[in-house]
Amino acid sequence: MKKLKQLSAVTVGSLLILAACQEPEQQGGAGEDSDSEGNNGGEEVEEDMPGDVGDADIVLDFWNGFTGPDGDDIARIISDFNEEYEGEIAIRTQTMPWDNFYDQYRTVVANNEAPDIAIMHLDSIAGYAQNDTLTPLDELAADIGLEEDDFIEEVWQAGEYEGSRYAIPLDVHPLALYYNIDLLEEAGYSEPPETYDELVEMSLAVQDSSDAYGIAMPVYWPSNMIFFSSLVSHGGETVSDDGMTALYNSPEGEEALQKMVDLVYEHEVSPSDVQADGEVTLFRQGNSAFHINGIWMITGFEEQDGLNFGSAPMPQFGDEEGVWAGSHNFVLPKQQEEDPERQEAAMEFIRYVSENSIDWARAGQVPAAYSVLEREEFQELEHQYNISQQTFVFPPTSPYYGDTWGPTGPAVDEAMLGQLSPEEALDRAAREGEANAEDAAAAHN
Amino acid sequence: MAITKTGDQPPVYKRNWKEKLTPLLFIGPHLIFFLIFLAYPTIYGFIISFHNWNFFGDMSFVGLQNYANILWNTDSLFFEYFWSAFRATFIFVILSVPPLILIPLFIAIAINARPPGQNFFRALFYAPSLLSVVTVVLIWIWLLDTNAGLVNYYIGTLGLDAIPWLTRTPWVWISLVVMTIWWTIGTNMILFLAGLGEIPDHLYEAAKIDGANKIQQFFHVTLPGLKGPLAFVVVMTTLASFNVMAQPQLATGGGPGYETRVLILYIYDTAFTGGNPRAGLGAAMSVVLGMILLSISLIQFKLMTREK
Known part of the structure; x- marks a missing residue:
């Protein structure tokens, strides 16, 4: 009987093959040495602009690697943002597999074609900061009222490299x-x-x-x-x-x-x-x-x-x-000519997503901000809540962690x-x- | 006399000029792509191989250091890694090339004999070649799953122990070779079929009249007649096998340990992944691999097209 069950599961399983390659499960591995393990999400790059961005004063490019179902969730948040800030700020998203993201990131920053905002894994931040491809965020973060106290301590600290902040955590x-x-x-x-x-x-x-x-x-x-x-x-x-x-x-x-x-x-x-x-x-x-x-x-x-x-x-x-x-973090890629207005707009977007990261938690993540963690809506997300009740340990913030580990x-x-x-x-x-x-x-x- | 001569010359000169230029016009478009996408990157890669570069900052010239680290600096970690990757690649080539030549050859001969349903078989054997490597590997991972796969299920019904197809030697190699064979026999089969169609029937008739049996016909008519396609298939298959990457990357991640971390996979890991990519080292390994491939193809072509 068990064998029969196994056999039918194998058949069912083969139908899931396609689904399996789109799951975000592989994404957690990016940054680990075996990030290539499941990197089969295809080569396609999706570009979409939820909401009406036509007449916004500032249009920001936002790059991420959320190719799984989580891509839909982030798109929903962005669409809400674009609606709320209509005419002022609009976000244009580009989603690509993480491997492609990191490959291209190097090139675009070097060619001064970097996006305004990007998502990066926590264990990549130190390396990219060391290579001078990230904008320090200390003042910008303070300006919009993002405070250390509101974030899980370890993940907030992990966004710092040599005394400067380079990343704002989105999730854990x-x-x-x-x-x-x-x-x-x-x-x-x-x-x-x-x-x-x-x-x-x-x-x-x-x-x-x-x-x-x-x-x-x-x-x-x-x-x-x-x-x-x-x-x-x-x-x-x-x-x-x-x-x-x-x-x-x-x-x-x-x-x-x-x-x-x-x-x-x-x-x-x-x-x-x-x-x-x-x-x-x-x-x-x-x-x-x-x-x-x-x-x-x-x-x-x-x-x-x-x-x-x-x-x-x-x-x-x-x-x-x-x-x-691990943790997904917002970063502002280095621009050769910094535009304070665009940076402020970018930080406004980061603040917005951070405050609304309950929608992101639904995608299967633990929000990094206490103000969201403590909300009833999060505690109603059974699995996410159960899994958040742990002591998180993040890799040390060093550009050489990946080499040694x-x-x-x-x-x-x-x-x-x-x-x-x-x-x-x-x-x-x-x-x-x-x-x-x-x-x-x-x-x- | 002199006048007519000078009067005749210009048109002759013109025609020559045109004749010389016309082929260039046909080659031109490809030449541009060749220069942009092959010649330039190759030369640039060669230059990178003498530098340290992580794609961010400026390149720093290090001379032969990258080559030293993989070729003669035996204390270097990269020496160890490079040669273990070379070993992995070599094992794959040795195990995969003979079946990738022989199986399609025999299938092609069988189909060329025009059995009933020959078109069906031709399509059947060619079909997997149309799939992407990701699909192929995922199908095989499911089939070969140690604890939940179909293959081990049948092996279990025979009362035998489960086989660790994707975790232990030598099984990992067998799995990688089998999935590669299933995926790519179609292409070689088509090439052989085209070659077989070129062999004139009267050679077989003559052989028959001389009393040659089927086996003698194969060795004395079919094989010599296939010399051209065979040389091509052997060289191309060898090159393709040396360039294997996606199958081990997806099925074993280069494991167990470093067992199936083949050269291209290691070059990719070195040059493009992690926080500290080493483009120079990756380029140096590519150059060495390129040289090896060039020598092997030359030797193969020399051996196989040698006039007897």
Whole structure:
């Protein structure tokens, strides 16, 4: 019977192929080393101008990479903005896959054709700031009354590089735990696990009471984001603040990774060899009780027929709280000739979106501003609210973070396959990462 | 005499001038595209390869450093990365080229024998070539899913263990090669079919009269008759296989570890991704790869078009 179910799920699944390549799930990976993983959104660049922008005094270009369903949500906000500011400010949007966005961004800034506003991932900001392609926002932010107190502290701080602010956070997208409510009930549980031990215990119970796996631990992306979370939960650190030294190849790091590996080979609550997106398939099919992935999966799971799922903070793998989180940020690309009027208009737009980011939260994100987080409307968004109840940990703001952290990707893969011990894997990653960073820093100087 | 001579010359001169220019007019449009999109980027890439450049600031000249880092500076991380990517590419070429030549060749010979439904089979084998690589890889990822895929489901019904098609060697290579074969046999098949159509029937008749059986006909009539197309297909397929990128990028992300991180994928990662792109190093690797491809194609053409 289970096999029959699997088979029909495979057929249904193939119909979802097209849907899958448009999901925003890949976007969370941009900036991580494996951002190419699902970069198959096609080459098309959409340009649209919601509302009437014909007679506005100032028309601003806004670039982003929201090619998934989230593109519609941002378009709705922009359309409202254009209506409200009719005749004064109008926003013209260009949406393209993130990879294309970052490729083109370099070129247009160098050629003085930069858009007025753009969205960038938090872990890219330091690098682009260092290369002098972003406008410092300290005064501009103060002018429109955006205040530090109103933002989640960590994400606000992450927009600063060498004492200057370069980004205004739009949202936070952390990892989360998704669970299959039906499978848990069958096993006699009504609440999701909060710790690693509970996760193992409940997974075993699910495997006793059904044919499903407890959890499916991915070999490839996003396995190293799970490692990031496990690492900080064990009290470890990712890389040094200057980005040059790997700190993940520590006893904490080894334990953090070992616990992930143990889920597969020691506790046997996860299948081995879960390939790209394999863990998503199993959870969609109801063949795994637990699933760790980004908040961006909400919409996809909600659209999955017959999947009765809940969401919760990612279980703590160690003793401390902390989970990987990324963030989309507004930036003002560097213009060769700055126009204060346009900058003010751009900041007005950022303030507007920030205040109305409840609409953005509906797309499957946690707003970065407390004024929105504390609103009832947000607390009514069940999944987004549950997932927001975590301690977010962002990567250090260094232009070399990506270089030093990047090699953990392949290293964690090989540890998850049992081909390398956690110690070997992390030492290799650290050696490669530090050489990478050193080379990048030397090239920059 | 002298007068008539000078009177005759100008028209002759004019015709020559026109005759010389006319071909240029036909080549011209392509030449412009060639110069803009191939010659210029190639030369510029060559220049970049002697510099450090992250696309933002100014290029800084570093001489042969980029080449040193991948070719003889064995302590360099990039030396290690480059050669592991080279190894990956080489494995793919070795595993994919023979089946990509032989399978289409035999299919073409079978179809050329005009069996019933030959047009149907021709269309059937060619159809996957019309799909984009993304579609092809996604279909195969679903089929080859370790725990939920159709292929392992059937393997399971035979009582065998699930095969980790996309996570472990050697299976990752087999998966990548199989999806490539399924995707691209159509193109080579069409080329072989065109070649087979060029072989005159009377050669086969003569061979038959001389008492040659089917196998002898294949080796002494078909193969020599296909020499031109075969050389072309071998060279083009080898080049295409060296340039593989999208299949490992989408199916394995270059994993497990660095196992399937092929050269083009690594060059792309180096030059275009991350916060600190290394255009110079990427360009240097492209130049080295280009040189390797050039030498291989030359050797192949020499060997295959050699007059006996």
